[in-house]
Amino acid sequence: MSELHVPKTEKARKRNIDLEVEEPILQQRTADGYLQHPYGGVPAAHSALDEARQSDAKGVAKSLLLSIGWLDRLLSLFIILAMILGVIIGEFAPNAKPNLDARTFKGVPVSLTVPLITMMWPILTAVKYERFPDLFQTRRIWYQLAISLFLNWIIGPFLMLGAAWATLPDLAEYRIGVVMVGLARCIAMVMIWVKIARGDSDTCAIIVIVNSLLQMVLYAPMALWFINVISGDHTFHLDYPKTATAVGIYMGIPLAAGIVTRLSLLYLVGEARLKKFLVYFQPLSLVSLLCVIIVIFASQAKQILHNLGPVFRTIAPLALYFALMWTFTFALIWFLSVRFGKEEWGYQMAVVQAFVAGSNNFELAIAVAVATYGADAKQTLATTIGPLVEVPVLLTLSWIALVIGRRMRWDVAISRQQARRATKEVHRNA
Structure with missing residues (x-):
């Protein structure tokens, strides 16, 4: 599996937020080529098509049809x-x-x-x-x-x-x-x-x-x-x-x-x-x-x-x-x-x-x-x-x-707010 290090965000540094994503996170790719979410959420994509999918609800709907x-x-x-x-x-x-x-x-x-x-x-x-x-x-x-x-x-x-x-x-x-x-x-x-x-x-x-x-x-x-x-x-x-x-x-x-x-x-x-x-x-x-x-x-x-x-x-x-x-x-x-x-x-x-x-x-x-x-x-x-x-x-x-x-938390150790911040960071670095 290929790996990717996701750096911590500058915004999180300034706020001194205790997030796991502030430390370098070792991400693995799934069998389908997506980047695994550190907290078990929606895997990140890395193609131009999937970047559009991650932008907003409208982008999801449009790229959903294009992906099949x-x-x-x-x-x-x-x-x-x-x-x-x-x-x-x-x-x-x-x-x-x-x-x-x-x-x-x-x-x-x-x-x-x-x-x-x-x-x-x-x-x-x-x-x-x-x-x-x-x-x-x-x-x-x-x-x-x-x-x-x-x-x-x-x-x-x-x-x-x-x-x-x-x-x-x-x-x-x-x-x-x-x-x-x-x-x-x-x-x-x-x-x-x-x-x-x-x-x-x-x-x-x-x-x-x-x-x-x-x-x-x-x-x-x-x-x-x-x-x-x-x-x-x-x-x-x-x-x-x-x-x-x-x-x-x-x-x-x-x-x-x-x-x-x-x-x-x-x-x-x-x-x-x-x-x-x-x-x-x-x-x-x-x-x-x-x-x-x-x-x-x-x-x-x-x-x-x-x-x-x-x-x-x-x-x-x-x-x-x-x-x-x-x-x-x-x-x-x-x-x-x-x-x-x-x-x-x-x-x-x-x-x-x-x-x-x-x-x-x-x-x-x-x-x-x-x-x-x-x-x-x-x-x-x-x-x-x-x-x-x-x-x-x-x-x-x-x-x-x-x-x-993307709006739900999928792990026991984090809050919903932390999960959303981690999701944004992972998708930004995908």
Whole structure:
């Protein structure tokens, strides 16, 4: 890691303020190239782009959009256009649905099976599996895994269940789709949000992999429990073998493909060329997601046009869940950081935990809904609304994290005023 000494400020010298930053502070760079904050706050950037991000709230918002690729920036627009295109195809091309459903694999049309798998493959290829042995030797990662399991597999699903019942008490099919989304813990877009908000990418990657493995085991029995037992929706029976098979296919295959692809290329061509490969490979996820949405909306065009009210009502529980879960988790990690210190917690861990807990794996929820209920079911339609809501909400929360993170203290030994002064000094010398 490269190092940087941050000198004490002249202003602090004159005031004779007892600040740790008055002494030379040895700063290390994070795995993403940022300069670590001495008190566990928002890491400092050193590029011209990130200097604008650190100037004020307006600069944060502007550079937030510039820091992600144009494909990700326009994701919400692309999703809306894909939905409209799908509805147009389904309404004005009467032979589209029979042709799309002509060939199936395990009860799912091949037109959906292929993109459902390929949209997960690039994302799981980008995970840095080779760093895991070193990371698992630290105490911090075990703390993060423990609290992540609690938030993602206990708090999250029940919060989504409550939000679904509170907002959709009279729409059982759509409610089931929302519950299925709540059970699918995030492994996809969360890597983008964590990067934007300057969280710890390595820790996030490990949590993502653990969630992936747990979903292969827990998703099916939890879906049965939440839908058939807790919700009491026996009319909409979820078959365990069918659900488990769907999870294995649409999670296991891309996970195995991602591991093999990354490690093989890392060995054959090296890390530099692997990064270049990922730049061209990752857009496949977006293209595949859009294909899935087009096919599903083409299959459900008539239902959508005759049920616009329920479709828009489905947005409410999803938006409510994102906001509440993210806020609760971010505040919880801040409390732990102030109570026990930045070494095991801090701002970067708050970002990782908040975005992992506050978002969901819509790809898996869509895949299981299609395999269980069919592409033209209302449950499946509800799961496809998720990406449309997630992108603008979590992009906004990325901006909020950067803004409020600089105004909060993240260590036990300092005051809020000291933390702000240290933040200004570190960013000035970045």
